[in-house]
Amino acid sequence: MNKVLASAEAAVERIPDGATILMGGFGLCGIPENLIQALHARGTKNLTVISNNAGVDDFGIGILLKARQVTKMISTYVGENKEFERQVLAGQLEVELVPQGTFSERIRAAGAGIGGFFTPTGYGTLVSEGKETRVLDGRPQVLELPLRGDFAFVRAWKGDRVGNLVYRRTARNFNPIMATAAAVTFAEVEHLVAPGQIDPDHVVTPGIFVTHVVQGVRYEKRIERRILREDDPRAGVQRTE
Numbered sequence: 001m002n003k004v005l006a007s008a009e010a011a012v013e014r015i016p017d018g019a020t021i022l023m024g025g026f027g028l029c030g031i032p033e034n035l036i037q038a039l040h041a042r043g044t045k046n047l048t049v050i051s052n053n054a055g056v057d058d059f060g061i062g063i064l065l066k067a068r069q070v071t072k073m074i075s076t077y078v079g080e081n082k083e084f085e086r087q088v089l090a091g092q093l094e095v096e097l098v099p100q101g102t103f104s105e106r107i108r109a110a111g112a113g114i115g116g117f118f119t120p121t122g123y124g125t126l127v128s129e130g131k132e133t134r135v136l137d138g139r140p141q142v143l144e145l146p147l148r149g150d151f152a153f154v155r156a157w158k159g160d161r162v163g164n165l166v167y168r169r170t171a172r173n174f175n176p177i178m179a180t181a182a183a184v185t186f187a188e189v190e191h192l193v194a195p196g197q198i199d200p201d202h203v204v205t206p207g208i209f210v211t212h213v214v215q216g217v218r219y220e221k222r223i224e225r226r227i228l229r230e231d232d233p234r235a236g237v238q239r240t241e
Contacts, residue, residue: 012042020148025060025174025175026053028060033060036060045071048074065093071093073093076098101121163209164205187205187214
């Protein structure tokens with residue numbers, strides 16, 4: 001079975017307005033750059049995006065926000081995107097902020113077929129408003145439900161034509177759990193190889209979780225925020241505040 005699509009553009013043709021999409025990455029590390037850019041170019045709108053963060057103003061999910069293609073974000077951290085802040089304050093973007101551990105576990109629960117779980121995180125705060133609470137083992141806890149997507153965009157370092165995936169270092173982040181938590185998963189890979197060329201012991205995401213594979217091109221791999229020591233000779237030209 002060959003799951004490879006011709007391009008990222010061919011992948012996003014299948015995504016309708018109003019879809020919910022899980023997007024891997026942490027900051028700008030391990031984000032599915034090509035799929036995001038293709039979705040932006042296609043102009044798909046009214047999207048709900050589930051991602052750890054919202055990119056930066058001119059890259060990653062930030063370009064979807066700037067084009068007003070996203071109506072709701074479910075995230076854990078959004079502090080690097082001024083356009084995100086502007087839209088939230090203007091009432092143009094709905095936001096659900098989720099504690100990071102709860103966020104990852106809700107996604108994992110969706111992939112594992114778990115109906116929900118109780119956690120003490122967020123009890124007694126705005127996070128717990130409107131949710132069922134219980135006292136378990138002497139601790140008050142909040143019921144959290146799974147986070148599922150219609151689609152998932154994940155990024156891998158290497159993948160084969162049947163969808164087995166290997167990630168590289170911190171670019172792994174949320175990608176493996178998101179690959180399991182959507183009805184349709186698109187895997188964008190830096191290196192596309194033939195079946196059998198990945199050691200089975202190295203596979204992190206088995207191909208059974210991947211619907212389609214796309215060969216990524218022209219990666220920028222931006223650094224979200226570069227800060228150098230005061231005594232570094234390059235600090236005068238590269239330091240960011």
